[in-house]
Amino acid sequence: MDVFEAIDTLISIRRIKDTPVEEWKIERILSAAVKAPSGANTQPWEFIVVKDPEVKKRIAEINRRGASIYLEARIVKLEPKRRQYLEDCLQRMHNIPVMIILCLNREKKLVSRPKGFEEASRKMEEIVAYASVFPAMQNMLLAARALELGCWITMYHLYFEDEFRHLLNIPNYIEPLAIINIGYPKGRFKPAQRRPYTEVTHRERWEKNL
Numbered sequence: 073m074d075v076f077e078a079i080d081t082l083i084s085i086r087r088i089k090d091t092p093v094e095e096w097k098i099e100r101i102l103s104a105a106v107k108a109p110s111g112a113n114t115q116p117w118e119f120i121v122v123k124d125p126e127v128k129k130r131i132a133e134i135n136r137r138g139a140s141i142y143l144e145a146r147i148v149k150l151e152p153k154r155r156q157y158l159e160d161c162l163q164r165m166h167n168i169p170v171m172i173i174l175c176l177n178r179e180k181k182l183v184s185r186p187k188g189f190e191e192a193s194r195k196m197e198e199i200v201a202y203a204s205v206f207p208a209m210q211n212m213l214l215a216a217r218a219l220e221l222g223c224w225i226t227m228y229h230l231y232f233e234d235e236f237r238h239l240l241n242i243p244n245y246i247e248p249l250a251i252i253n254i255g256y257p258k259g260r261f262k263p264a265q266r267r268p269y270t271e272v273t274h275r276e277r278w279e280k281n282l
């Protein structure tokens with residue numbers, strides 16, 4: 073598949089078939105992940121691949137609890153139909169064949185704190201840390217798309233991070249950032265609906281009222 077077709081039709085797939093995902097496809101997705109760029113080539117990513125039905129059940133349960141906290145407190149409420157759809161997907165999440173937990177390894181960082189720039193350095197370190205794992209996630213999503221697999225990212229486990237760490241035996245220098253749920257879609261891939269780039273692109277300098 074052409075890379076632009078993959079990019080233009082990369083949408084969240086929340087309704088996923090139970091059909092198992094071939095191991096070679098999981099490995100291809102992971103090998104695409106680790107080709108991503110990272111600050112100073114620190115490659116601070118780690119992945120936990122979960123297929124065990126019992127563990128997926130526990131992850132799905134933590135996620136569902138987190139999601140209801142998030143959804144209840146959302147300032148802009150989801151319309152009832154959309155909320156029902158999301159709750160149905162959360163209810164079935166444990167059936168998704170593969171979950172890959174994307175983690176940040178806090179020990180893999182480059183520290184540089186020039187005198188007089190301590191605050192800016194700390195900010196830079198924090199931004200670079202997260203920005204050094206999310207390109208790997210994007211590679212995974214694109215690789216999955218090219219293999220006709222759908223992905224659903226969830227982060228609701230972060231409301232119960234200690235419990236989640238305990239479940240998966242995650243040490244404290246590893247941050248579990250996102251769950252990438254992967255499998256064959258029940259529906260079809262469609263063009264992603266986004267604001268056009270002309271609305272968000274400034275030429276030469278910041279322009280108000282584009």
Ligand SMILES: Cc1cc2nc3c(=O)[nH]c(=O)nc-3n(C[C@H](O)[C@H](O)[C@H](O)COP(=O)(O)O)c2cc1C
Pocket residue numbers: 082083084085224225226227228264265
């Ligand atoms: C960093 C990140 C976190 C996300 N977290 C969630 C999540 O917790 N639950 C969820 O249903 N979707 C999550 N998503 C998916 C977005 O909601 C989705 O990409 C966005 O609404 C656009 O919809 P589309 O991908 O279907 O076009 C996340 C996406 C990103 C990039």
